[in-house]
Each structure stands twice: as structure tokens, then as C-alpha cells.
Amino acid sequence: xxxxxxxxxxxxxxxxxxxxxxxxxxxxxxxxxxxxxxxxxxxxxxxxxxxxxxxxxxxxxxxxxxxxxxxxxxxxxxxxxxxxxxxxxxxxxxxxxxxxxxxxxxxxxxxxxxxxxxxxxxxxxxxxxxxxxxxxxxxxxxxxxxxxxxxxxxxxxxxxxxxxxxxxxxxxxxxxxxxxxxxxxxxxxxxxxxxxxxxxxxxxxxxxxxxxxxxxxxxxxxxxxxxxxxxxxxxxxxxxxxxxxxxxxxxxxxxxxxxxxxxxxxxxxxxxxxxxxxxxxxxxxxxxxxxxxxxxxxxxxxxxx
Amino acid sequence: xxxxxxxxxxxxxxxxxxxxxxxxxxxxxxxxxxxxxxxxxxxxxxxxxxxxxxxxxxxxxxxxxxxxxxxxxxxxxxxxxxxxxxxxxxxxxxxxxxxxxxxxxxxxxxxxxxxxxxxxxxxxxxxxxxxxxxxxxxxxxxxxxxxxxxxxxxxxxxxxxxxxxxxxxxxxxxxxxxxxxxxxxxxxxxxxxxxxxxxxxxxxxxxxxxxxxxxxxxxxxxxxxxxxxxxxxxxxxxxxxxxxxxxxx
Numbered sequence: 001x002x003x004x005x006x007x008x009x010x011x012x013x014x015x016x017x018x019x020x021x022x023x024x025x026x027x028x029x030x031x032x033x034x035x036x037x038x039x040x041x042x043x044x045x046x047x048x049x050x051x052x053x054x055x056x057x058x059x060x061x062x063x064x065x066x067x068x069x070x071x072x073x074x075x076x077x078x079x080x081x082x083x084x085x086x087x088x089x090x091x092x093x094x095x096x097x098x099x100x101x102x103x104x105x106x107x108x109x110x111x112x113x114x115x116x117x118x119x120x121x122x123x124x125x126x127x128x129x130x131x132x133x134x135x136x137x138x139x140x141x142x143x144x145x146x147x148x149x150x151x152x153x154x155x156x157x158x159x160x161x162x163x164x165x166x167x168x169x170x171x172x173x174x175x176x177x178x179x180x181x182x183x184x185x186x187x188x189x190x191x192x193x194x195x196x197x198x199x200x201x202x203x204x205x206x207x208x209x210x211x212x213x214x215x216x217x218x219x220x221x222x223x224x225x226x227x228x229x230x231x232x233x234x235x236x237x238x239x240x241x242x243x244x245x246x247x248x249x250x251x252x253x254x255x256x257x258x259x260x261x262x263x264x265x266x267x268x269x270x271x272x273x274x275x276x277x278x279x280x281x282x283x284x285x286x287x288x289x290x291x292x293x294x295x296x297x298x299x300x301x302x303x304x305x
Numbered sequence: 306x307x308x309x310x311x312x313x314x315x316x317x318x319x320x321x322x323x324x325x326x327x328x329x330x331x332x333x334x335x336x337x338x339x340x341x342x343x344x345x346x347x348x349x350x351x352x353x354x355x356x357x358x359x360x361x362x363x364x365x366x367x368x369x370x371x372x373x374x375x376x377x378x379x380x381x382x383x384x385x386x387x388x389x390x391x392x393x394x395x396x397x398x399x400x401x402x403x404x405x406x407x408x409x410x411x412x413x414x415x416x417x418x419x420x421x422x423x424x425x426x427x428x429x430x431x432x433x434x435x436x437x438x439x440x441x442x443x444x445x446x447x448x449x450x451x452x453x454x455x456x457x458x459x460x461x462x463x464x465x466x467x468x469x470x471x472x473x474x475x476x477x478x479x480x481x482x483x484x485x486x487x488x489x490x491x492x493x494x495x496x497x498x499x500x501x502x503x504x505x506x507x508x509x510x511x512x513x514x515x516x517x518x519x520x521x522x523x524x525x526x527x528x529x530x531x532x533x534x535x536x537x538x539x540x541x542x543x544x545x546x547x548x549x550x551x552x553x554x
Contacts, residue, residue, distance in 0.1 A: 002340075004339065004341075006515075059534045066543065111390065230534060230538075231531045245534060293383070294388055297381045300376055300452075
């Protein structure tokens with residue numbers, strides 16, 4: 001069954017959109033990522049104009065993250081205090097990011113920058129996580145071998161402005177989470193995603209938060225950053241397609257609920273290794289597109305550079 | 306403008322021996338939520354005062370053109386091992402939809418000069434002015450190729466059916482990804498590759514109902530539209546969560 005999208009001005013299959021929303025929703029609930037880094041390229045692929053895909057995707061992530069956060073709140077796996085600190089950094093960062101994005105757009109080649117950003121960050125984070133979780137799994141499976149304590153005492157713990165984060169069981173300075181927030185905010189604005197796939201590893205490896213708390217806290221933060229992005233796109237570019245968003249989020253919210261339940265049943269190391277594999281797969285695809293001669297050398301854009 | 310002048314020139318021709326009488330299967334195309342593309346049947350008759358002359362073959366050309374929008378065509382090239390956009394050409398006049406249907410291949414029923422004046426053929430209908438890159442032609446060719454694959458540009462060399470030199474009909478398929486606006490249908494009658502009569506009419510293509518309402522809201526009241534989109538998202542997220550907790554009990 002086809003449906004015509006009023007803003008995107010294309011006609012697409014309803015079930016395709018529901019299915020895409022569902023799959024990305026499951027991943028979102030499982031890993032605490034918004035799923036934007038997967039969904040946005042998929043929407044390009046089915047013929048949604050890029051500007052509409054990026055803007056609408058932000059709106060859809062609001063829904064799936066909200067649904068996921070509610071499930072995590074019930075289980076008390078959201079560190080609201082940490083989430084708020086990250087969010088403050090995040091909003092500042094996305095403000096900077098949008099200025100930077102518009103500056104680069106005036107120079108041209110912004111599309112290339114976005115792609116390179118994806119390849120570099122996805123590649124880095126994916127391989128780091130993959131190696132780390134593989135080690136963890138190997139150590140855990142050793143008979144009698146103790147699981148190494150990951151929360152080491154490093155430079156992060158010697159900074160001023162310490163704050164107690166009870167849910168995460170941390171007593172650390174607010175500077176590192178603020179900086180993580182700013183960095184993720186900048187990248188999120190440039191790459192047009194929620195930033196969960198950067199936020200989650202940063203929280204685990206940089207801040208030393210327990211994996212179970214990380215997912216809920218990341219989702220909490222993502223809601224606000226993507227809501228901000230949605231409003232910005234709706235008021236400046238008129239590119240949020242509410243019909244497309246509704247179809248994606250119907251699949252998305254249901255998927256997120258299922259994903260959260262799967263995530264709880266899985267071991268933390270397993271969860272991380274699957275996220276790593278997924279991140280590396282997307283990175284590989286994007287790198288492949290940059291390196292291999294495209295079938296169609298020409299592309300169409302709206303008037304004016 | 307050039308088209309208009311050309312039409313006036315044709316108007317100034319001596320009394321016509323043959324004239325077009327036209328019919329359309331629909332006055333307008335409404336884009337609804339379930340729009341899957343459509344088609345327009347353009348049909349008509351050729352009115353004559355006298356029996357047809359024997360000089361030259363009869364040609365019927367039907368074109369349907371969507372609203373013009375400028376387009377930037379970019380070309381990728383390999384730089385430092387990766388494929389990036391290097392050259393770009395701005396195409397000033399590019400209809401969002403263009404179909405040209407004829408009863409025989411266009412060059413057999415229209416002279417090159419007439420094509421230059423009326424800009425009927427696909428190549429003439431798309432123009433880029435002041436392109437600074439070499440080989441600008443290949444950019445317009447790429448535009449035609451990409452849009453043809455999307456069903457937006459169509460050349461139908463035997464798309465017009467002519468019966469007994471008096472009746473003609475053609476079916477123009479419209480894809481689902483249509484742009485709103487006034488679509489201009491033009492019908493040309495040729496004899497011996499010269500235009501002897503023409504007929505112009507417009508077919509409005511517009512969104513209706515919910516599609517219309519959402520589109521207007523998004524453009525006239527974007528802040529409200531953004532808030533509405535967010536509220537839907539939050540409500541859906543909460544709804545799914547609530548539904549699942551009931552489900553698990």
C-alpha cells in the first residue's frame with residue numbers, strides 16, 4: 001500500500017516504512033542509540049530527499065527515545081543528574097555545531113564532511129568497542145579468571161567541581177561529562193543524528209559509568225537534543241514530514257519497547273560487541289561508497305550551490 | 306518568452322486548413338494521501354474544411370510540462386582516492402516533469418528550426434545558461450537520464466495514436482513523485498514537418514485534503530507545526546510504553 005508524503009513529495013510503501021521504523025526501534029531500545037545513523041542513510045536509499053530525511057529522522061528519534069526512557073525509568077536505570085549535566089553540554093555543543101555546519105555549507109562540500117565524519121567516528125568507536133568487549137568476553141569465559149575491574153582511577157578523578165552521581169555510583173568532577181556533552185552536541189548537529197553511538201561509548205570508557213545505566217541516560221539526553229533539532233529544522237527549512245515521522249515512529253516505539261526487553265536479558269559484553277559490529281558495518285558501507293566508483297557520477301540538487 | 310514569440314508567429318499564419326479539437330480525461334490531478342501516480346488521457350480530433358492535402362505527412366506532438374524549478378547537477382570525481390563532488394552546473398530551466406509524445410519519431414515530423422523555436426524536444430526543453438565547466442552538455446544529459454529513470458522525463462516516440470488522419474489519442478503516465486503546480490499540455494499539428502496548428506491548456510496538479518492542510522501548516526505556521534510534530538512523537542512514545550506495561554501485567 002502506497003502513501004504520498006506531503007512534505008517529501010514522494011510516494012512510498014507504508015509497510016516498508018513501518019518495518020524500517022521497527023528494526024531501528026529495536027536497536028534503539030537495545031543499545032540506547034537513537035538509530036539516526038542507520039535510519040538516515042536508509043531513508044536516502046528509499047528516495048526521501050536528504051533534507052527531509054535528516055529533519056524527520058530527528059522527530060522520529062524523539063518518539064523512540066521517549067518510549068525507551070519510560071521503560072528505563074521504571075527499572076531505575078536512568079541517571080537523571082548525569083543526564084542533565086550531559087544535556088547542558090549537548091545543547092551548547094549543538095549550537096556551536098549548527099554555526100559550524102552553516103559555515104562549511106557556505107564553503108561547499110558539506111556532504112563530504114558529513115560522510116568523512118561518519119567514517120572516522122564510526123570506525124574509531126566501532127573498533128575500540130569491538131576489541132574491548134572481545135577481551136571482556138574472553139576474560140569472563142576463563143574458568144576462575146576474575147573479571148577485571150574497569151573503573152580505574154585515572155586523571156578524570158583528579159579534576160575539581162566534584163559531584164555525586166548516585167545512580168551511576170560515581171563521585172567525579174562535572175567537567176568531563178560537560179565536555180562529552182559539548183563534543184557529542186557538535187557532532188550530532190553536523191552529522192544530523194542524536195549522537196547516542198558516540199555518547200554511549202564515551203560514558204562507558206571516559207566516565208566509567210555502568211553499562212546498564214548508560215543506555216537509559218543516553219536516551220534521556222537524546223530526547224532533548226533531537227527535539228531541539230526538530231524545531232530548528234521545522235522553523236528554518238520546513239523539512240519535517242509529519243506523515244513520514246508518524247509511520248516511522250509507530251514502528252519505532254513498538255520496536256524500542258521490544259529492544260529494551262532484549263537488552264535487559266543480554267550480557268553487557270554481548271550488548272557492546274553487537275553494537276560494535278553494527279557500527280563497523282555502517283562505517284564499512286560508507287567507506288566503500290567513498291572509495292568505489294559510483295554507478296552514477298552525477299547527482300541532482302536543488303537550485304543554487 | 307521565446308516560446309511565446311514562436312506561438313505568435315504561428316498565430317500569424319494564413320487561415321488554417323486543419324485545426325485541433327481537444328479533450329482531456331480530467332481537468333485536474335488531485336494528490337491525496339494514497340496517491341500512487343496517475344495518467345492523463347489526451348485525445349482530440351482534427352477539424353478540416355476540405356479533404357486533407359497530400360503534401361506531407363501528418364504529425365501530432367503532445368507535450369506535458371510540470372512547473373520549472375532550477376536544478377544543480379553535480380559531478381563526482383576521484384580526488385586523493387575518494388569520490389567527491391567536483392564540478393557543478395546550474396540548470397536554470399528544467400521542468401519538474403516533461404513528457405513528449407509523438408505519433409512518429411520527432412525528427413520525422415518536426416524540422417530542426419521549428420524545434421528550436423518551440424522547444425518541444427527533451428534536449429531543447431532543458432536549458433542551462435552560462436555554464437562555466439567544460440562539456441556542460443553531459444550535465445544536462447545526466448539530468449535527463451536521472452529524471453527519466455524516475456519516470457519524470459518521458460519520450461514516447463509512438464505514444465500518440467492517430468486514426469484515419471482525423472482522431473488522435475495519447476496516454477501520459479504521471480509518476481507518484483509529482484511536484485505541485487500547473488502542468489501545461491501543448492498539442493502541435495504538423496504537415497511536412499512544419500507546424501500548422503497548436504493548442505495549449507493547463508492541468509492543475511495539487512494536493513488535497515490532509516496533504517494540503519499539513520503542507521500549508523508547515524509553511525504558514527512552522528513553529529506550531531514543529532510543536533505538533535513533537536507532541537505526536539512524545540504521545541506515541543508514551544502510548545507505546547503504556548500499552549506494553551498493560552500487556553505485561
